[in-house]
Amino acid sequence: MTTGTYTMRQALHTAFDSALAEDSRVFMLGEDIADPGGGVTGLTKGLSTTYGKERVRDTPISEAAIAGAAVGAALEGMLPVAEIMIMDFVGIALDQIANHAAKARFMSAGRTPCPVTFRTPVYGGSGNGATHSQSLEAWFMHVPGLKVIVPSTPADAEGLLRSAIFDPDPCVFIDETALHGTRGPRLDTPDRRVPLGKADVKRPGTDLTVITYGRGVRDALAAAESLSRDGIEAEVVDLRTLLPLDLPTVLDSVGRTRRAVIAHYAVEFAGPGAELAARISHDLFGRLAAPVARVGSRFMPIPASTRLESQVSPSPQKIEETVRKVMEDSRG
16 A cells, blocks of 8 residues: 655656556657756656656657647557646647547547647746636537546546556646645555546535536635535535546536535636536526536736736635625525
8 A cells, every 4th residue: 555645746757657667658758858857847857867868758849749749659559648838838739639639539430549648737826927827628628539637636646647648548638836736645546547537526515516626626625614614514526537527426416415616717708617507507407506606717818916816816715705605695
């Protein structure tokens, strides 16, 4: 049994290291990921020294080339992990991701899988400004054929990343640098994996369900602890995987609590919460005690000032205020 704790940064490094060691088909490519730098956040430090620069490859500054090379390698049977250094730059690679990787299995009648992982971090929450802070996961949720993953804990980060690397379909793995320093228990599963498409109840509750992922889980748990002091017990459901979406777990939770708040750092307008709210309202029509509420980022570019950014983005306080409002507006 594995014991102890580690940070999310250490967990992600562990996942890369173990995957490279386990299967010679796994290789990584991206800007500045080889030693001595080991990536902007140090996640790949030491890996090129251990496995060689053929398997941990520095690339030119071209997201389209990185994604295209990774897709080509995946179609030939390799298991590439392509890093897009900052999520805001992923638009340059969208053609390769959405029109090639995502459609390969469909356009070949199932004969050609594309087992590529696109790993990209979100730098929101640190005053990095409008072009280095966006949470764009809703873009990928709109593309059939992709799997979209956002971990909230170190153990989930390691297990979900390993599952993505060895999955036969293209995965977009999104980690948030604001969580890289968070510490939690080490992953303790025999194969060091967490299944894709399975949400996790991070906190049980009876009065209301908060549905979230990534940084939103940290905020929701903080809000839930504060609410508990006033006798409001909020259940926190961590989606972990946005595609495939674990609707059964969501509907089971909201079916019991009869109230739902959806929280995420993507913009609220047309964000992931819009689809969830629609599905909950449709499938649980007549059973809800209050309308589904959402907490997301405001529909505007993210300011560089951290003080202003905090006014644009969700927070534990905003989630708590929304939960209290839903409870006040409830019937029955």
